[in-house]
Amino acid sequence: MxxxxxxxxxxxxxxxxxxxxxxxxxxxxxxxxxxxxxxxxxxxxxxxxxxxxxxxxxxxxxxxxxxxxxxxxxxxxxxxxxxxxxxxxxxxxxxxxxxxxxxxxxxxxxxxxxxxxxxxxxxxxxxxxxxxxxxxxxxxxxxxxxxxxxxxxxxxxxxxxxxxxxxxxxxxxNISSSSSIPDISAVATSIYRRLEKRYDSRYGGFSGAPKFPQPSQTTHFLARYAALNMHDTAKRKEAEVARDMAVDTMIKIYNGGIRDVVGGGFSRYSVDERWHVPHFEKMLYDEGQLLSSAIELSQLLPQTALERTILQMMAADIVSYVARNLRSPEGGFYSAEDADSLPSSDSTVKKEGAFYVWTAQLLDELLGEDAEAFKYHFGVEENGNCDPSHDVQGELRGQNVLYMAHTSEETAKKFGRSVEKIEQLLKRSLVKLKEYRDKERPRPHLDDKILTCWNGLMISGLSKASEALDESINLSPNPLQLAEESAAFIRQKSYDESSGELRRSYREGPGPTGQADDYAFLIQGLLDLYEASGKEEYVSWAIRLQEKQDELFWDCEGSGYFSSAPDPHILVRMKDPQDGAEPSAQSVSFYNLQRLSHFAEDRHAAYQEKARGILEADAQVLGQAPYALATMVGGMLAAEKGLKQLVVTEPSAAEAAPFLKVIRSRFIPHRVLIHLDPAHPPRKLAKENATLRALIVDVEKNVDGKAARPSVRICENFTCGLPIEDVAEVEKVLAA
Known part of the structure; x- marks a missing residue:
């Protein structure tokens, strides 16, 4: 060597x-x-x-x-x-x-x-x-x-x-499992109150500097707490506060310097308390989780709410960025872009943020008469807008990180123009800056390995975006296509069809063996992708992956999942239920099992036994520090509410569309959406689902001699109501 x-x-x-x-x-x-x-x-x-x-x-x-x-x-x-x-x-x-x-x-x-x-x-x-x-x-x-x-x-x-x-x-x-699982309502309320106490009402977020988005610990939980308590009279006020804290935080993130105003996407965190000066690296796992949170929270708001529009724009921004800059030609998503880059093509020393920051002088040169309004809107200062106390190495001296310092209305008033004219000015200015940046500045280093787990998170976000993005937002490729191509890449490059095993990564060939989060995050993504696409191949693959995860990672001597695959050089196989920058595999697996027990309901008892085993393994942490397991508690709330199977009979896409639009217009954390196409019934899934088998028989009997009509059946505790054939009635039932 x-x-x-x-x-x-x-x-x-x-x-x-x-x-x-x-x-x-x-x-x-x-x-x-x-x-x-x-x-x-x-x-x-x-x-x-x-x-x-x-x-x-x-x-x-x-x-x-x-x-x-x-x-x-x-x-x-x-x-x-x-x-x-x-x-x-x-x-x-x-x-x-x-x-x-x-x-x-x-x-x-x-x-x-x-x-x-x-x-x-x-x-x-x-x-x-x-x-x-x-x-x-x-x-x-x-x-x-x-x-x-x-x-x-x-x-x-x-x-x-x-x-x-x-x-x-x-x-x-090796903490002993406990059958004494804390009361879910009390545990969830304690997390909510902790976040409410820590909430920064001025800048959004739930900590001081440095400030991380941390969706798995904050906005993910708050969206579920809000959605599942909104119709409870005693909890409604808390639900509204939970929603508003999460929405405000996401909007402050979107308006801050943590967003790349010129090219899209979000940096990992800000070094200050107001989301202004980022640590400039961009990670795929952040983009995927922020995308999911933006969509879910937008679904909790009225169609006419300005905040909803901003969250939809945030989601579109992420989709456009990852499609343009983090997507491989074959459809898998790369891991990250670096914080450091060369300031220009003839530079030899990289600097943090060099690709993203601007001097006032350069903006004047590039934008001409539009510069003053642009600089006012995005908080540009002549000597730079980065606090020296947040610039340890002095690399941002004299530079500006763009952020939305003023609204379009404020900028219009300041410069005596209409809002429409100002927004046109800002749009053309951003196009000029992007063209300059792409031509004159080398892009930051791209980490082009394709991680299975992070692609799973992105598949989830894209699937949700494909369901809920406003029709007026026309993205190409569309989010569903991006999600399906990512799943296809993982299946082709990082999955062994014969053994059922995943690889952790792919770059010039398969990488190390898959870990628990690779299985958990991909299973979650595939279930979301099935609900978005109606293609049963995704739920069938998810069921098989869950079998393999159980085989490789389940602790047969205790309970819960080990985080790592068996390896003689890993001296301790650890279980890590706590959320961090990403949700824990243990928490995601808990909710995957809940969903799978309703998709593949014939395995309900086995899935529920494992789900309870996870809670028993983590009962001590749930009791003492539940905020560390916010993702798990969000799943527990949905499970306690009781998962609902929404079986949509879809004679044609056009006939089913109004029903699906109503279902997808709101955030329903305990939803299990099952597609039933009478012409091509999901027979593989039906082999795992007695309810679906019975419904397929009913459809195929064609009792009244008429073609199947579009409808929604709502099934709870594996008992289905009569088909609802009126869209307004579906909306009324879901809103109750």
Whole structure:
């Protein structure tokens, strides 16, 4: 394998990472550090040479990962220390979340914080004994030398510490299940009240700086709390407040600098409390979750509400961005765009946000007489609008992050023009800026690996968008086509039809084995896609994937799902029910099982048993810190309400359209939408669903000798009401 010594001419040889498929690992292929990938080769060298392991975990769009790399991993002196004293392993956290999860738990337990880059020192047996995140270059060298000295002088001490840590983590992950599941109403109310208390009424969101959207912990839950309590007289006021907090937060995000005003899409978070200065990386999982939240919340608002229009625009913005910039030619969605980029084509040093920011002078040059109104509307200042306290490295000095500082009405009043004229001015100005940016500025680095789990989240968002986006919003390709092509890509490239197993990622070939979130998020996406498309192949695939998830991840000795696939080098198989930047696989699986027990109702008892097992496994956390499991609690609320099967008889698309439009016009978290085309009944799904089998028999008997009429049957507790053939009556029943 390649080393990092220099040739006689001084030309550096590439290290082992040059053979990797991960964009993050490839970013380090020219480091003078003698990197290994996570695997047996590295572990064998560590044991043979009795060296500790330095484990570096990050991802390709991570700004501070780049900083650490430039300051330390590209430095010859630092690399020499690393190569002499350690076996150095580089891990892409997005490809190996199991490795990341285990050692991040250690980092958080020992330092009280976490984040990336993550730096962990391990014994040759993979037991951690020290960890941190980003270290400045001088401090990093000191830590490297000190820990090398400790290992050399007393390796036994490090081994004992490491073993003790792993045993503690193993004990913590084996918390006994409890059949005493907390009262769902009390648990949900406690989350609502916590969010209400933490709500920032001025800027939106539920924390101070830095501010993350975190849909899984906030807007996702609040939408469900609102929808499921809106018709309860005692809870209606809380439901309205929950809805309004979530809607206001999403609109503040949309109007803030966290949105790329020029090119669409949303950054991962803002470094300030008002959503202004972003950390500029764009992640697919954020786009997918924000898309779902924007659609769901818009469905909770009246058709005429201005806020609904803004949320619909937000959804369209996300769809356009991912279709244009994160979509592979074959239909799968890429993972991320970097925070850093070159300011111009002749630049050699990347800067954070360089692709996105503007000086007032450049805007004057590009926009001419339109510049003043544009700058006023988007909060541009002559000397830049980025607070120096939020610009640690000084890369944004003199620059402006565009955000909606004033409404169109305010701008029109300021410049004595009509709102229509101002909106035309803003539109043409944004087109000019995009043309300039696309021509003159290199795009940020694209992480072009295609992750199964994040594509699942995007399939969900796109499916919901295809159902609920206003007809006036005409997107090409349309959201349903994008969702179906993403699902087709995953099935073709990252799925083994014979074994039923998923791969985690795809880039120039399949990547590592799939993890629990790959199954959970894709199953959720496929159920959403079935409801949007009516194609039973998606629900059939979801049923098979659930079987495989149960086989690979279910804890047969306890209950609940392990987060990681079996792997002898993962010393503790952990269960992580807590939501973070993404919802937990455990929580998504809980609601998948609820939905599947109504799609494939013949398996109802088995699915419900596993769903209850998840709650029993997480009963302690649900009782003590339910806000950490907000996604699960949202699913519990829907399950307690009782899922409704809405069986739509669809003789033709045109005849079914009015009924589907009524169903899809409102957010119904406990909905299970089943499509029944009399000409092509869903026979595969009917094999799993007694109710559907009976309905197909009724349709095919054709008792009255007439063609089947479009209708909706509402089934609860596996008992169906009579078919409703009047659209207004369907609307009345659903509104009750």
């Amino acid at each position: 390649g080393s990092n010594t220099h040739t006689s001419s001084g030309e550096r040889k590439l290290n082992r990472l040059t053979n990797s498929k991960s964009p993050y690992l490839l970013q380090h292929a020219e480091n003078p550090v003698d990197w290994y990938e996570w695997g047996q080769e590295a572990f064998d060298v560590a044991k043979r040479e009795n060296k500790p392991i330095f484990l570096s975990v990050g991802y390709s769009a991570c700004h501070w990962c780049h900083v650490l790399a430039h300051e330390s991993f590209e430095d010859e002196i630092t690399a020499k220390i690393m190569n002499e004293h350690y076996v150095n392993i580089k891990v892409d956290r997005e490809e190996r979340p199991d490795v990341d999860r285990l050692y991040m738990t250690f980092l958080q337990a020992t330092t009280g914080g976490g984040g990336w880059p993550m730096s962990v020192w391990l014994t040759p047996d993979l037991h951690p004994f020290f960890a941190g995140t980003y270290f400045p270059p001088g401090q990093f060298r000191q830590v490297l030398l000190k820990l090398a000295e400790v290992w050399s002088g007393d390796p036994g001490r490090c081994v004992e510490v490491g073993k003790s840590v792993i045993e503690q983590l193993r004990a913590a992950s």
